[in-house]
Amino acid sequence: MSVAEQPKNPTTSAPKKERTWEYALDNERLLGMTLLLPAVIYIILLVAVPFFLAIAYSFSDATIGDQSLDFVGLETYERVIKNPTFQTALYNNFRFTIIAQVLVTTLSIILALILAQDFRGKWLFRFLILLPWVTPIALGSVGWLYMLDTLYSPIDYVLREVGFLANVEGKGEFVRSLTNILQDIGIVEKDTALKLNCEMRGTREICFFNMQWLAQPDTALYSVIAVHVWRMLPLSTIIILAGLTAIPKDIKDAVAIDGVGPIREFFEVTLPLIAPITGIATLFGLIYTFTDVIVVAILTKGNPANETQVLPYWAYLKGIQGTNLSEGAAIALFMFPFLLVVAVITLTLISRREVT
Amino acid sequence: MSTVETVALVKHYDNDVIAVNSIDLHIKEGEFLVLLGPSGSGKTTLLRMIAGLEKVTSGKIYMGGRDVTHLPPRARNLSMVFQSYALYPHMSVFGNIAFPLKAKGLPYQERKKKVEWAASLFGIEQYLQRKPRQLSGGQRQRVALARALVHEPSVFLLDEPLSNLDAQLRASARDEIKQFQRRIATTTIYVTHDQVEAMGMGDRIAVMNHGNMHQIGTPQELYREPADTFVATFLGSPPMNLLNQKECIIGFHPEHFLPKDIIHEESPRFEFPFRVTRVEYLGADRFVYGIVPSESGHTRVISKIPSLVTVPLETDQLYTFAVLKEDMKYFDKKTGKRIDPIPFSMAVFEHAEV
Numbered sequence: 001m002s003v004a005e006q007p008k009n010p011t012t013s014a015p016k017k018e019r020t021w022e023y024a025l026d027n028e029r030l031l032g033m034t035l036l037l038p039a040v041i042y043i044i045l046l047v048a049v050p051f052f053l054a055i056a057y058s059f060s061d062a063t064i065g066d067q068s069l070d071f072v073g074l075e076t077y078e079r080v081i082k083n084p085t086f087q088t089a090l091y092n093n094f095r096f097t098i099i100a101q102v103l104v105t106t107l108s109i110i111l112a113l114i115l116a117q118d119f120r121g122k123w124l125f126r127f128l129i130l131l132p133w134v135t136p137i138a139l140g141s142v143g144w145l146y147m148l149d150t151l152y153s154p155i156d157y158v159l160r161e162v163g164f165l166a167n168v169e170g171k172g173e174f175v176r177s178l179t180n181i182l183q184d185i186g187i188v189e190k191d192t193a194l195k196l197n198c199e200m201r202g203t204r205e206i207c208f209f210n211m212q213w214l215a216q217p218d219t220a221l222y223s224v225i226a227v228h229v230w231r232m233l234p235l236s237t238i239i240i241l242a243g244l245t246a247i248p249k250d251i252k253d254a255v256a257i258d259g260v261g262p263i264r265e266f267f268e269v270t271l272p273l274i275a276p277i278t279g280i281a282t283l284f285g286l287i288y289t290f291t292d293v294i295v296v297a298i299l300t301k302g303n304p305a306n307e308t309q310v311l312p313y314w315a316y317l318k319g320i321q322g323t324n325l326s327e328g329a330a331i332a333l334f335m336f337p338f339l340l341v342v343a344v345i346t347l348t349l350i351s352r353r354e355v356t
Numbered sequence: 357m358s359t360v361e362t363v364a365l366v367k368h369y370d371n372d373v374i375a376v377n378s379i380d381l382h383i384k385e386g387e388f389l390v391l392l393g394p395s396g397s398g399k400t401t402l403l404r405m406i407a408g409l410e411k412v413t414s415g416k417i418y419m420g421g422r423d424v425t426h427l428p429p430r431a432r433n434l435s436m437v438f439q440s441y442a443l444y445p446h447m448s449v450f451g452n453i454a455f456p457l458k459a460k461g462l463p464y465q466e467r468k469k470k471v472e473w474a475a476s477l478f479g480i481e482q483y484l485q486r487k488p489r490q491l492s493g494g495q496r497q498r499v500a501l502a503r504a505l506v507h508e509p510s511v512f513l514l515d516e517p518l519s520n521l522d523a524q525l526r527a528s529a530r531d532e533i534k535q536f537q538r539r540i541a542t543t544t545i546y547v548t549h550d551q552v553e554a555m556g557m558g559d560r561i562a563v564m565n566h567g568n569m570h571q572i573g574t575p576q577e578l579y580r581e582p583a584d585t586f587v588a589t590f591l592g593s594p595p596m597n598l599l600n601q602k603e604c605i606i607g608f609h610p611e612h613f614l615p616k617d618i619i620h621e622e623s624p625r626f627e628f629p630f631r632v633t634r635v636e637y638l639g640a641d642r643f644v645y646g647i648v649p650s651e652s653g654h655t656r657v658i659s660k661i662p663s664l665v666t667v668p669l670e671t672d673q674l675y676t677f678a679v680l681k682e683d684m685k686y687f688d689k690k691t692g693k694r695i696d697p698i699p700f701s702m703a704v705f706e707h708a709e710v
Contacts, residue, residue, distance in 0.1 A: 248440060248442065250438045250439070250440045250441075250442035251442050251444065253404075253407075253409050253436070253438065253442065254436070254438060254442035254443075254444075256408070256409060256428070256429045256430070257407060257409070257429050257430075257434070257435060257436045257456075258430075258435075258455050258456040258459055258503075259429070259430030259456060259459040259460065260430075260455070260456075260458075260459040261459070264458075264459065268455075269444060272446040273445070273446060
């Protein structure tokens with residue numbers, strides 16, 4: 001077929017008028033700014049403004065009744081720091097966060113290793129592990145409040161059934177309890193009293209022991225930590241599982257060919273390869289747990305005697321319930337340096353991951 | 357060093373896919389055997405079963421006469437080079453090469469000596485402290501080879517080790533692997549889908565497709581006496597031409613399909629009308645594409661003419677091409693297997709309108 005026979009490509013006779021605004025979003029700078037704008041507005045209104053407002057409040061004597069910003073220097077900070085409850089809360093914040101996160105990281109690596117295997121009913125296991133994360137934290141905490149109830153705790157019921165806590169007729173009978181055991185191995189302090197609850201059932205008086213998880217300083221502390229662990233475990237597990245499944249199959253095969261045992265494989269190959277992503281999961285967990293107010297607010301309200309108090313809830317009690325805005329702001333700002341450090345480390349880790 | 361033998365080796369996957377179908381292989385001591393086949397032919401599965409990375413559905417694997425069918429890879433004293441090299445990204449080159457020795461519990465000084473020896477074999481001594489990501493593709497491949505070699509395995513398995521290299525590097529790496537294998541004389545199984553690689557490197561080649569073994573033989577045997585039409589069309593570039601006849605399928609290599617005039621008058625031969633559709637000049641050769649009549653209408657065939665032959669050939673012209681009788685292969689129409697020469701009717705060629 002010669003060139004002359006080929007059908008002609010129809011050409012449009014009248015050229016359209018150029019409308020340059022149609023291509024405005026092809027400009028990457030403009031496109032980038034447009035896409036970022038909603039997020040920037042959101043952050044300015046809901047993060048930056050309250051943050052700087054809090055700094056301003058903390059140097060003033062503002063209350064809910066009188067929000068005028070009269071500068072009083074470091075007076076508010078001085079008052080806040082001297083309060084022993086603040087000191088407990090600050091200490092608890094670190095204690096809860098670090099203990100919870102050590103447990104979360106360790107357990108989630110183990111769980112992720114299990115989930116990376118093939119076994120029957122894996123989907124169910126996976127679903128159950130994810131459940132705490134999709135449950136609203138407030139709802140979850142209310143559930144735990146019931147689980148740890150002073151009188152009707154199902155955990156206590158189970159402990160009584162298996163014989164750790166006794167169900168006895170009449171008082172005075174010594175029963176070796178879980179508290180005794182915990183006292184013996186030093187987890188619970190010696191002077192923690194075991195509570196005996198009695199009630200009349202017909203003519204008989206039935207007494208039963210309760211752990212009173214949330215009423216005793218030690219067990220209340222462990223309860224708060226346990227709920228934090230329960231809550232953070234799913235996210236951490238899923239992140240680490242993603243890291244595990246990202247290890248190429250060839251690497252696992254090479255390990256098998258090189259004749260390396262499972263323990264050496266874990267410590268010398270698997271762990272170093274998932275270390276960056278585990279670090280990111282850990283830092284996320286630190287921020288979540290450090291700033292969480294709901295678990296303590298619902299479970300203990302800082303009780304007994306402010307032993308489980310934490311900074312965010314203490315700031316709420318002081319600033320909103322106690323109407324002392326300036327003190328509340330100052331208390332909350334004490335979390336800032338820690339969060340800043342964690343955020344910087346997280347971002348550095350993430351950016352370094354992108355490069356390699 | 358040891359022999360490797362598979363007896364009626366079978367691999368089924370859960371979904372009833374037969375990946376490897378009753379393979380009998382006997383690999384001699386120190387031999388370089390190439391498993392050749394297109395993707396999905398089961399060659400890599402077969403290699404992975406020999407390595408112990410894949411469970412065997414049925415059949416046996418012997419190494420040096422020992423039944424290793426159900427033993428883990430580390431009990432088989434073999435090593436493997438992966439297509440991706442599978443270097444440990446967080447370890448230095450030294451750490452990578454030393455890793456299999458560490459697993460064997462060798463003390464540090466001995467490890468160091470061995471690593472240096474293996475590194476010097478492949479000229480990578482100066483990179484020992486680097487991480488794999490700081491190396492080029494060719495250097496990574498050498499590290500993988502050094503790691504595979506360092507614990508002196510009795511069987512050496514390579515799974516498409518050259519496919520991640522560029523064409524130039526591939527040629528030199530091919531040469532290097534072959535020479536080094538000759539020197540250490542370790543039984544080697546090499547998987548590839550590249551027939552040029554297979555022809556160039558293998559002492560023997562095993563051609564597989566759809567999990568079945570089609571033929572095992574030296575490169576010359578495969579080329580001269582292909583067992584069936586699959587082997588015939590998988591080897592050679594361009595591959596063998598096949599023509600469907602009433603009695604059988606006839607086949608001839610492109611380099612045996614030449615203009616009638618350049619073949620000696622008295623040589624017994626078959627003549628074909630050949631309409632040229634396209635000519636490709638490739639320096640040393642001319643590839644002439646065209647059509648020949650056959651039982652099932654017209655068949656496309658290729659002729660490969662060395663540049664020494666300067667017969668003018670133009671597109672859209674009809675020529676007479678010929679194949680020497682001794683170069684003609686015959687295949688069964690139903691099974692595709694090669695058969696002894698049988699007479700076939702040339703009528704279709706005589707009254708053809710091409």
